[in-house]
Amino acid sequence: MTTIAPEDTGQEALFDATIAADERIEPRDWMPDDYRASLVRQIAQHAHSEIIGMQPEANWITRAPSLRRKAILMAKVQDEAGHGLYLYSAAETLGTGRDELLDKLHTGRQKYSSIFNYPTLTWADVGAIGWLVDGAAITNQVPLCRCSYGPYARAMVRICKEESFHQRQGYELLLTLSRGTEAQHAMAQDAIDRWWWPSLMMFGPPDDESAHSAQSMAWKIKRHSNDELRQRFVDICVPQAETLGLTLPDPDLRWNEERRHWDFGPIDWTEFREVLKGNGPCNDERIGRRRRAHQEGAWVREAAAAHAAKHPAHTPHAGTDQEEAAR
Numbered sequence: 001m002t003t004i005a006p007e008d009t010g011q012e013a014l015f016d017a018t019i020a021a022d023e024r025i026e027p028r029d030w031m032p033d034d035y036r037a038s039l040v041r042q043i044a045q046h047a048h049s050e051i052i053g054m055q056p057e058a059n060w061i062t063r064a065p066s067l068r069r070k071a072i073l074m075a076k077v078q079d080e081a082g083h084g085l086y087l088y089s090a091a092e093t094l095g096t097g098r099d100e101l102l103d104k105l106h107t108g109r110q111k112y113s114s115i116f117n118y119p120t121l122t123w124a125d126v127g128a129i130g131w132l133v134d135g136a137a138i139t140n141q142v143p144l145c146r147c148s149y150g151p152y153a154r155a156m157v158r159i160c161k162e163e164s165f166h167q168r169q170g171y172e173l174l175l176t177l178s179r180g181t182e183a184q185h186a187m188a189q190d191a192i193d194r195w196w197w198p199s200l201m202m203f204g205p206p207d208d209e210s211a212h213s214a215q216s217m218a219w220k221i222k223r224h225s226n227d228e229l230r231q232r233f234v235d236i237c238v239p240q241a242e243t244l245g246l247t248l249p250d251p252d253l254r255w256n257e258e259r260r261h262w263d264f265g266p267i268d269w270t271e272f273r274e275v276l277k278g279n280g281p282c283n284d285e286r287i288g289r290r291r292r293a294h295q296e297g298a299w300v301r302e303a304a305a306a307h308a309a310k311h312p313a314h315t316p317h318a319g320t321d322q323e324e325a326a327r
C-alpha cells in the first residue's frame, strides 16, 4: 500500500506557512497527527477542569451569606459548565467525541487541574478561588485567545470575558471580608494562606521539566512558558494583596529592582506531584461525584437521543456545537 506523504501534496508546507503567518488552522485543514493529539489532550484537560471545578464552589451555594452572594455564585458555577461545553465542542471539531473524553476522565486516563483537589473549608474560599484560581486561569488563558487552532482560540475569547467577572467577584468578596470584623479578616487571610501556593502550581512544572512546552510553543498553541506566566501572575497579585490588606504567605517575596519583577520562594513540587498522582485531599471525592453525576444523567441523555430520533427536523444540524464554540 502506498500512502501519499503530506509533503507530496503540499499540505505540510501549507500548515507550516499558516503557523508562520500567525493565521488559524481550522477543522477542515490538514494538520500533523501530533498537533491534533496535543490539542485534544490540552483541550480535554481544560474542559475536564471546568466541570470538575464546579464542585468545590457549588459546595457553598446553599450556605451563601446573602441572596446577592448566592446569585453571583450560582451564575459563576453555571458559567463553568458553559466553559466545559464550549471546550468539549472544540475538541469534537478535532474528531474526538465527548463520550470518549468523559470516559477517559472517569477512568483516570485524562487529567484535570490539580487545584480542584483541594477542599473549600470556609466561605472565604469562594473569594480566594475567584481571585487566585480564576485569576491564574485568566493569566494562562488570555494568550490562548491567539492559539493557532481556530475553534480553541475563539472559545477562549468568550471564556476569558467570563473569567474576568469571576476574578472580580472573588476580589470584591475578599475585600468585604478583609474590611469586616476581625474574625472575617482572619477567615480571608486563612483562605489566602491555603490557596496561594496551589494557585502558583496551576502554571505547571518549571520550564526545564515541562514535557510538552517546547513543541506547543513551536506550534503556537502556547505563547509563553510556564515560568513566564507564573511570574506575570505573582507580579499582578502582590499589589492586589496589598490593597486587600491581606498577606501572601511567602517570606521570600521581595521586589527585585534589577529584574523588575517580584522574587518568590521555592514551590513544593512534591505536593504538586502527589496531588497529580491522585493523593490530594479531595481527588477521590471529586472523581466519585463526577462519575455518579454522569450515571444519574444517563436517562436525560437517552431521552434527548430518543426525542431527536423522533423529531429529526428539530435536531440541530451537526455543525451547531462547532459554530457555537466558534462564536
Ligand SMILES: [Fe+2]
Pocket (backbone or CB within 6 Å): 050, 079, 080, 083, 159, 163
Ligand atoms: Fe471557567
Ligand SMILES: [Fe+2]
Pocket (backbone or CB within 6 Å): 080, 134, 137, 162, 163, 166
Ligand atoms: Fe472561572
